[in-house]
Amino acid sequence: MTHSNTGSRTLSVASLARVEGEGSMHVVVRDGSVQDVELRIFEPPRFFEAFLRGRSYTEVPDITARICGICPVAYQMSACQAIEDACGVTIDAQVRALRRLLYCGEWIESHALHIYLLHAPDFLGYESSIELARDHRDIVERGLQLKKVGNDILNVLGGRAIHPVNVRVGGFYKAPAVADLAPVAERLRWARDAAIDTARWVATFEFPDLMLDGDLVALHHDREYAINDGRIASTSGLDITVSKFPEHFGEEHVAHSTALHGRARAGAFTVGPLARYNLNFDQLPTIVKQVAADVGLGRTCRNPFKSIIVRALEVVFACDEALRIIDAYEPPARPSSDMPPRGGTGHGCTEAPRGLLYHRYTIDAEGIISDAVIVPPTAQNQPSIEHGLHKFVQDRLHMDDLELTRQCEQAIRNYDPCISCATHFLDLSVDRG
Numbered sequence: 275m276t277h278s279n280t281g282s283r284t285l286s287v288a289s290l291a292r293v294e295g296e297g298s299m300h301v302v303v304r305d306g307s308v309q310d311v312e313l314r315i316f317e318p319p320r321f322f323e324a325f326l327r328g329r330s331y332t333e334v335p336d337i338t339a340r341i342c343g344i345c346p347v348a349y350q351m352s353a354c355q356a357i358e359d360a361c362g363v364t365i366d367a368q369v370r371a372l373r374r375l376l377y378c379g380e381w382i383e384s385h386a387l388h389i390y391l392l393h394a395p396d397f398l399g400y401e402s403s404i405e406l407a408r409d410h411r412d413i414v415e416r417g418l419q420l421k422k423v424g425n426d427i428l429n430v431l432g433g434r435a436i437h438p439v440n441v442r443v444g445g446f447y448k449a450p451a452v453a454d455l456a457p458v459a460e461r462l463r464w465a466r467d468a469a470i471d472t473a474r475w476v477a478t479f480e481f482p483d484l485m486l487d488g489d490l491v492a493l494h495h496d497r498e499y500a501i502n503d504g505r506i507a508s509t510s511g512l513d514i515t516v517s518k519f520p521e522h523f524g525e526e527h528v529a530h531s532t533a534l535h536g537r538a539r540a541g542a543f544t545v546g547p548l549a550r551y552n553l554n555f556d557q558l559p560t561i562v563k564q565v566a567a568d569v570g571l572g573r574t575c576r577n578p579f580k581s582i583i584v585r586a587l588e589v590v591f592a593c594d595e596a597l598r599i600i601d602a603y604e605p606p607a608r609p610s611s612d613m614p615p616r617g618g619t620g621h622g623c624t625e626a627p628r629g630l631l632y633h634r635y636t637i638d639a640e641g642i643i644s645d646a647v648i649v650p651p652t653a654q655n656q657p658s659i660e661h662g663l664h665k666f667v668q669d670r671l672h673m674d675d676l677e678l679t680r681q682c683e684q685a686i687r688n689y690d691p692c693i694s695c696a697t698h699f700l701d702l703s704v705d706r707g
Contacts, residue, residue, distance in 0.1 A: 299682065301667055308668045311660045313686070326646040331357050331615055331637045332443055338633075338648070339437040342692060344387065347380040347428065348626035349648075350441045351502055352633040357443045359517075360620025360637050361613055368606035369445040370502070372431060375599045376438070377501045377624070378592040379427025382465065383435070384627035385585040385592075386424060388690045389472060390417025393582050396684040397479035413475070416468055420589065423465040426458055427596060445610030452603060459600045466593035470565055473586035477569035481579040482681070484666060488542030488658065490549035490576075491523075493625050499557040499591060500550070501625050507553050510540060516623040519632050525653060536654030544658040545629030545651050546689065547584040548575060562591045578662065578688040585627075585690075615641030626651055628690050652691045659689055 302310040322341055326334065338353040339346035351373060358365065365373075390413070391403040400406040407414040425435040430450055432438025440447050491512070495504035506514050506522075514522060523538050536543075555563070555573040566572075571583055617639040623632045629651030636645040666685050670678055 299663070299686070301663075301682075303667075303671065306671065308664050308671075311664045311667065313656055313660050313663070323646040323648055326635070326643050329643055331360075331635070331641040331643060332613070334635065334643070335441045335443060336437075336439070339441070341648070341650075343436050344384050344692065345380055345626050345628070346437050347376055347432070347441075348624055348631050349633075350438065351377060351624045352622040352626075352631045352648075353635075354441065354443050355503065355516075355622030355624065356620040356633040356635045357622075357637070358611075358613070358620065359622060360618045360635060361616045362618075363444060363611050363613055365445055365611050366606050366608070368604060369449075369609065369611070371599050371603065372446060372449065372606075374502050375427065375596055376431045376441075378596040378599070379424045379431070381424070381501070381592040381627055382469075382589055382596075383421045383424025383428070385589045386417050386420040386472075388627075389476060389582055389585055389589075390414060390420075392690065393684075393687050394476065394479075396680075396687060397476075397481075397582070416472070420465055420468050420472070423458075423461045423593075426461060430454055430458055442610055444613040445606075445608075447609065449605050449609040451605060455600045455603060459597055462593050462597050462600070466561075466590060466597065469586060469589040469593050473565050473569055473583060473590060476582050476586050477571070479582070481577060482666075482685075484577055484579060484662065484685070486544055486548065486576045486578055486658070486662065487665075488544060488661070489538065489540060490552050491538070491543045491545050491630060491654075492549040492553045493623060493630065494553050495557065497557070499554050499559075499595070503624070506623065506630070508540070508543065509549075509552055512540065516632070517621045519621060519623060519649075520634070520647075523632075523649070523654070525649060536649065536657060542658060542661055543654070545654050547581050547588055547627075547629075548578065549629065550625060551575060551584045551587070558587075558591060559594055561594055562587055565590055578685070581688050615639060619645075628652060628655075628692055630654065650692070652689070655689050655691065659686060659691070 300312045301308060326337060334353040334357055335350040338349040341349045395401065395403055395406050398406060403414060428435040428438055431440060433440040490509040492507065493500035493504035494507035506512065506516060506519060512522065523536065526537055552574050566587055569583060575584060615637060617637060619634065619636040621634050623630060631651055632649040634647040635643055637643050663682060663685060667682065670681060
């Protein structure tokens with residue numbers, strides 16, 4: 275921290291742990307007013323879209339899985355959906371159910387990781403989950419066990435928990451036997467109870483007062499809480515097919531970031547758990563609605579700090595939904611549909627733990643990819659994060675640099691930003707003049 279004789283202040287934090295990726299935040303304050311907030315991302319591009327061009331359409335699930343080690347299933351599912359759309363193929367109902375089960379596993383492990391290891395330490399005054407474990411070992415162990423149950427689902431269906439290898443365009447290489455899923459169901463019954471306890475635990479935290487402005491955008495399905503498919507909906511009334519995504523949403527380059535910024539024709543928007551919860555509360559099963567009522571959360575919630583409660587509720591949902599799918603499971607006649615290539619463009623959109631994940635591919639008659647577009651949730655949320663921080667910092671300029679920094683870091687972690695899956699720090703500087 276430095277002070278000049280003109281009264282300017284510069285605050286710099288060399289590292290922010292517990293976010294995925296590499297970036298910085300810069301805040302400019304002049305005459306008691308926040309002039310600018312920039313969430314700067316300076317990691318080099320990883321060129322996955324370019325890697326896909328010229329490759330066979332059958333290679334997409336294995337390549338896109340490498341984009342993220344925490345949520346590879348999300349990338350595989352959106353990619354498969356887009357390729358199948360281009361080829362005009364509809365998958366078997368049991369294969370669809372298996373994909374939904376696989377996605378439930380990813381929601382469980384990703385949300386458990388975020389709640390227990392990345393975000394809860396903020397609310398409880400700890401610098402890390404390691405420090406939290408010194409005082410509350412049982413709590414952290416519960417989180418690790420929850421995460422393991424999610425990984426168990428990925429192991430059984432995907433062949434392994436990191437970058438699953440059993441996923442293919444059209445379905446799976448191999449479908450599990452009923453007996454393969456029985457041990458998973460037993461662990462899920464424990465996990466559902468543990469997730470309920472998690473929701474009750476995080477609901478006791480103290481939450482700063484902050485409300486999200488703008489639109490909330492998520493998939494919506496009339497018959498179920500949307501994960502793998504649905505229409506794109508918003509709290510302002512948007513209701514479109516996935517193929518209309520490019521007409522309403524896009525990305526643009528900004529000078530201060532190597533990550534593209536999401537934009538919407540209708541203005542500012544946010545994706546993620548809060549969007550799903552606000553748009554799809556009616557589709558939640560009774561058990562989740564009851565837990566929400568028990569912890570004092572209504573059918574709507576726009577406080578990003580309370581997203582940790584919504585994530586816990588989604589873990590309850592994912593465990594319950596996984597059990598429902600396993601109880602009704604009958605192995606499909608074939609683990610995958612025939613996928614003859616067909617020239618055209620296909621669109622795919624699923625709900626990654628962090629929000630809407632859109633893929634678009636153009637392939638030729640031989641199945642060679644000529645164009646690929648991938649729009650991840652963090653890119654869409656980056657402008658919303660900056661906008662929210664602008665108001666958040668303005669209301670807290672009375673704080674000293676240390677406390678303001680701590681709360682800004684916590685506010686960023688509300689979104690569980692996946693800047694990348696490599697390094698883990700964010701540099702924060704506040705320029706006060």
